[in-house]
Amino acid sequence: MTAVLETDGLGKQYGRKWALHHCTLAIPEGKVVGLVGPNGAGKSTLLNLAVGLLAPTLGTIKVLGGRPTDGPSQLGRIGFVAQDTPTYEGMSVAKHFRMGAWLNPRWDSELAERRIRQLGLDPRQKTGSLSGGQRAQVALVLALAKSPEILILDEPVASLDPLARREFLQMLMEVVAEHGVSVVLSSHLIADLDRVCDYLVVLVGSHVQLSGDVSALLASHCHLSGPRRDRSTLPASQEVIEESHTDKQSVYMVRTNAPILDPAWTVKPVTLEDLVLSYMRQAREADPHRRPGLGVLR
Amino acid sequence: MIRFTSLQFRIQAAVTVGVLVLIAIVVVITGPNLVHLYDTTVANCQAHGDCSYARNAFTQSDSFLQSALGALLLVLPALVGIFWGAPLIAREFEAGTFRLVWTQGVTRSRWLAAKLGIVSLASMVVAGMVSLMVSSWFSPIDKVTKLQFTYFDERGIVAIGYALFAFAFGVAAGLLVRRTVPAMFVTLVAFIGARLAITYWVRPNLMAPVKAAMPLHIVFGTSIEQTASTGLSFFEPVNIPNAWIYSNEVVNSSGHVPTAQFLHRACHSLLAVPPSGAVQGVPKPNPNAHAAFAECFANVAAKYHQVVIYQPASRYWAFQWYETAIFFGLALTVAGFCFWWLRRRLV
Amino acid sequence: MIEFQLETESGIATYLQIVQQVHQALRLGLLEPGDQLPTAQQVVAKLAINPNTVLKAYRDLEREGLVRPRPGQGTFVIASLSRTDPATQARLLASMASWLRSARAAGLSPDDIEAIYHTAFRNYFAEGVA
Numbered sequence: 001m002t003a004v005l006e007t008d009g010l011g012k013q014y015g016r017k018w019a020l021h022h023c024t025l026a027i028p029e030g031k032v033v034g035l036v037g038p039n040g041a042g043k044s045t046l047l048n049l050a051v052g053l054l055a056p057t058l059g060t061i062k063v064l065g066g067r068p069t070d071g072p073s074q075l076g077r078i079g080f081v082a083q084d085t086p087t088y089e090g091m092s093v094a095k096h097f098r099m100g101a102w103l104n105p106r107w108d109s110e111l112a113e114r115r116i117r118q119l120g121l122d123p124r125q126k127t128g129s130l131s132g133g134q135r136a137q138v139a140l141v142l143a144l145a146k147s148p149e150i151l152i153l154d155e156p157v158a159s160l161d162p163l164a165r166r167e168f169l170q171m172l173m174e175v176v177a178e179h180g181v182s183v184v185l186s187s188h189l190i191a192d193l194d195r196v197c198d199y200l201v202v203l204v205g206s207h208v209q210l211s212g213d214v215s216a217l218l219a220s221h222c223h224l225s226g227p228r229r230d231r232s233t234l235p236a237s238q239e240v241i242e243e244s245h246t247d248k249q250s251v252y253m254v255r256t257n258a259p260i261l262d263p264a265w266t267v268k269p270v271t272l273e274d275l276v277l278s279y280m281r282q283a284r285e286a287d288p289h290r291r292p293g294l295g296v297l298r
Numbered sequence: 299m300i301r302f303t304s305l306q307f308r309i310q311a312a313v314t315v316g317v318l319v320l321i322a323i324v325v326v327i328t329g330p331n332l333v334h335l336y337d338t339t340v341a342n343c344q345a346h347g348d349c350s351y352a353r354n355a356f357t358q359s360d361s362f363l364q365s366a367l368g369a370l371l372l373v374l375p376a377l378v379g380i381f382w383g384a385p386l387i388a389r390e391f392e393a394g395t396f397r398l399v400w401t402q403g404v405t406r407s408r409w410l411a412a413k414l415g416i417v418s419l420a421s422m423v424v425a426g427m428v429s430l431m432v433s434s435w436f437s438p439i440d441k442v443t444k445l446q447f448t449y450f451d452e453r454g455i456v457a458i459g460y461a462l463f464a465f466a467f468g469v470a471a472g473l474l475v476r477r478t479v480p481a482m483f484v485t486l487v488a489f490i491g492a493r494l495a496i497t498y499w500v501r502p503n504l505m506a507p508v509k510a511a512m513p514l515h516i517v518f519g520t521s522i523e524q525t526a527s528t529g530l531s532f533f534e535p536v537n538i539p540n541a542w543i544y545s546n547e548v549v550n551s552s553g554h555v556p557t558a559q560f561l562h563r564a565c566h567s568l569l570a571v572p573p574s575g576a577v578q579g580v581p582k583p584n585p586n587a588h589a590a591f592a593e594c595f596a597n598v599a600a601k602y603h604q605v606v607i608y609q610p611a612s613r614y615w616a617f618q619w620y621e622t623a624i625f626f627g628l629a630l631t632v633a634g635f636c637f638w639w640l641r642r643r644l645v
Numbered sequence: 646m647i648e649f650q651l652e653t654e655s656g657i658a659t660y661l662q663i664v665q666q667v668h669q670a671l672r673l674g675l676l677e678p679g680d681q682l683p684t685a686q687q688v689v690a691k692l693a694i695n696p697n698t699v700l701k702a703y704r705d706l707e708r709e710g711l712v713r714p715r716p717g718q719g720t721f722v723i724a725s726l727s728r729t730d731p732a733t734q735a736r737l738l739a740s741m742a743s744w745l746r747s748a749r750a751a752g753l754s755p756d757d758i759e760a761i762y763h764t765a766f767r768n769y770f771a772e773g774v775a
Contacts, residue, residue, distance in 0.1 A: 048397075053401070075402065084394060086393055087398065090309070
């Protein structure tokens with residue numbers, strides 16, 4: 001298995017604060033990876049480190065087997081869309097594509113033109129006069145026309161209305177189906193990730209709380225509810241992620257690979273949303289000084 | 299990257315070409331008039347016998363344009379620094395577009411090299427062209443006033459060095475400050491500071507000046523005046539056209555200026571003469587005053603001589619090249635710093 | 646060509662919903678052997694879901710023997726789930742329509758009609774007669 005994104009003890013410090021700490025990941029290729037976490041958790045930091053806009057304080061990061069400092073050909077393999085999709089507002093869409101053609105080793109101008117036509121945009125329009133959704137889609141096309149092997153998208157839909165979000169994800173998924181690119185997509189909107197991601201990384205408080213294949217994660221977690229009991233009575237093979245009790249009842253979320261044999265439990269599967277929220281709450285309880293703040297938008 | 303930089307620079311280039319054309323039109327229209335005026339009034343003023351009048355009148359013609367064009371060249375390098383230099387990188391930080399352009403397939407060094415190279419070239423060309431136009435427009439006037447060192451920074455090639463430095467500093471300021479308007483402000487302050495520092499601390503010391511000792515003669519402008527506070531004062535003007543006068547003193551063989559007592563003794567006859575016209579209320583040359591003046595002067599000239607410390611006119615272009623080179627050197631240092639800073643952030 | 650719909654709140658996995666909708670279409674005769682299923686690209690361009698989900702559904706359908714992929718061309722239906730011929734379907738549809746007409750004439754609301762239908766359905770199949 002070749003990893004598209006590999007980090008080893010990666011950390012980034014600003015002054016005395018660690019924006020990212022002890023980050024070790026190995027993300028396989030061909031996946032749509034959701035990077036989820038509250039604001040300020042370190043998602044942008046991780047993605048900026050991946051494209052060489054930031055330099056690590058500790059540890060290493062490799063994308064497609066190369067380091068960000070390897071040179072322009074490395075950058076040409078990665079399509080990046082930064083948060084708030086920055087563009088040169090006084091320049092037209094067509095001029096942006098000329099920039100792409102001049103500055104990138106592999107540029108597919110036919111793809112760029114086709115996709116812009118598909119979007120129904122006039123290439124002579126200045127990007128400053130486009131709506132947020134249209135600008136995001138132009139930025140995506142700009143990243144795609146580089147013929148990259150991986151797309152790295154930093155909260156591309158955060159400030160878009162629901163329709164624009166849907167259209168962006170439609171185009172993104174179509175591209176994944178057509179070209180088979182890997183995608184790393186950061187977001188704090190769980191519903192979107194639920195639709196498109198098959199690999200998940202949960203980042204809270206500058207640390208990775210959870211990472212893995214979505215179907216494997218959903219298969220290995222479940223809700224147990226039943227008469228009240230203490231967590232020490234649970235077998236060691238069941239790792240308790242979250243617990244809540246009333247005077248008569250206990251509800252646990254556990255992680256386990258063994259089947260649940262105890263008949264006293266009612267076993268229910270977890271959704272991706274349950275999973276992410278539980279890990280986030282657990283992370284916040286471990287460090288009460290951290291800022292809460294997760295949006296669950298449908 | 300060269301093509302992209304030109305694309306990004308297109309609006310500034312267009313505005314600049316427009317301004318250059320405007321200046322060219324002004325210079326081309328009014329310049330020949332000035333030359334014609336010179337040819338008809340000053341060139342043959344000897345024949346008419348009114349040279350000082352003709353010269354004065356000529357040097358005061360078109361005074362608005364004189365101020366405007368002189369000021370233009372003074373201000374141009376600062377404008378280049380503020381409007382071309384400061385926003386170059388700061389704008390990219392403010393708009394977040396550095397996240398777009400630095401993730402395309404170019405290294406940051408190549409990106410900076412293209413931007414610095416192309417716009418600094420444009421800066422030098424603009425500064426050079428405006429210098430040429432302004433210097434040539436002023437050439438009839440400069441022929442009469444012969445004050446090339448006084449207007450040193452408004453002529454010649456120094457503006458090219460100033461512009462290059464202002465631009466490079468603006469880029470560095472934008473790189474460090476990351477906000478356009480504060481970077482503009484910092485650039486302006488630093489540019490003014492550098493110009494003042496070099497003008498007053500470096501330029502005078504670039505070459506050792508010449509020291510000339512000359513006997514005193516009565517010339518136009520020699521004066522002995524009585525002031526209420528200090529009594530008598532003696533002044534001998536210096537007339538070395540196009541030279542840079544550092545100091546002009548009347549001293550004796552041991553290097554001292556005439557004391558008030560000495561002048562009082564040497565010119566006592568002059569003191570007795572009433573000021574011309576003061577008695578009758580109408581200015582009238584007083585024959586007694588003339589003789590008293592001559593006697594006073596002779597007494598002073600017997601013991602004192604004139605010492606002038608100056609840079610000769612022939613050194614003008616050496617100074618221009620030195621100062622331009624200094625600013626070029628500063629610009630290159632600043633540019634080198636920008637490259638180093640940009641790479642440091644990557645590794 | 647069939648168009649899939651997604652119910653995000655239903656609790657049923659996305660790929661299963663696709664499989665169920667294909668089964669439904671086959672039963673109703675909307676899909677017949679030889680028809681092409683939409684490509685993964687076409688499906689995700691409408692639904693904004695992961696293409697692997699679609700591919701997983703199509704693989705399940707292939708295992709059930711209902712579809713087969715033709716390399717370079719797409720995925721095609723090879724079997725049918727329709728147990729009744731169109732004539733029988735039309736006859737039953739007509740008698741159902743006539744029953745509905747008499748129920749409405751008797752003054753029943755749509756909810757009443759649905760309740761009667763569900764009761765009859767349950768009673769019939771609970772008796773183990775099916």
